[in-house]
């Protein structure tokens with residue numbers, strides 16, 4: 575199993591490109607593709623990246639916000655430091671209040687963009703993993719309700735399943751523009767979907 579996965583990984587074009595282009599993960603291409611289409615991250619923005627390690631999305635966010643913006647990554651796992659001074663990192667569980675308080679302190683209570691590629695620890699049982707993913711996504715939406723600026727943008731990865739529709743029905747109402755999508759760099763056999771809310775109503 576481990577070997578098969580290693581072989582598939584080495585053949586994967588996005589894995590090869592990530593190595594060649596010095597991105598920290600193939601996930602970088604998912605954010606690049608989504609941002610190209612939906613213009614999620616703007617120059618000068620304050621971006622909160624939930625589930626940030628190893629840093630592929632933060633890397634893209636840093637490129638997009640440029641020196642005038644700020645990127646705060648949060649993850650249970652440590653991250654290799656970035657040289658950029660406008661990158662901050664909290665090692666911790668973003669579902670917990672003390673970690674959320676630290677996020678608020680660093681961001682001064684406001685984020686222009688929240689992105690979450692957080693994946694729960696996988697049980698291998700599809701329905702269980704789906705529900706864990708929904709719990710994380712609901713927590714991300716609660717965080718957005720606290721700190722996302724009016725007209726801000728939210729991007730969340732979610733594993734599909736029976737609660738998916740409830741989640742997106744709730745989220746849709748909060749944004750002027752709402753999309754669900756799967757970029758071509760997301761593996762076809764993966765149940766992951768990306769939900770995007772643009773222009774938060776506040």
Ligand SMILES: C[S@@+](CC[C@H](N)C(=O)[O-])C[C@H]1O[C@@H](n2cnc3c(N)ncnc32)[C@H](O)[C@@H]1O
Nearest residue numbers: 601625628629630631649650667668691692693
């Ligand atoms: C697919 S990886 C993220 C990859 C990252 N976006 C990138 O581009 O490199 C998912 C991450 O979510 C993190 N995660 C899952 N649940 C979390 C939680 N409650 N708090 C913080 N991080 C969490 C995991 O530790 C893992 O590093």
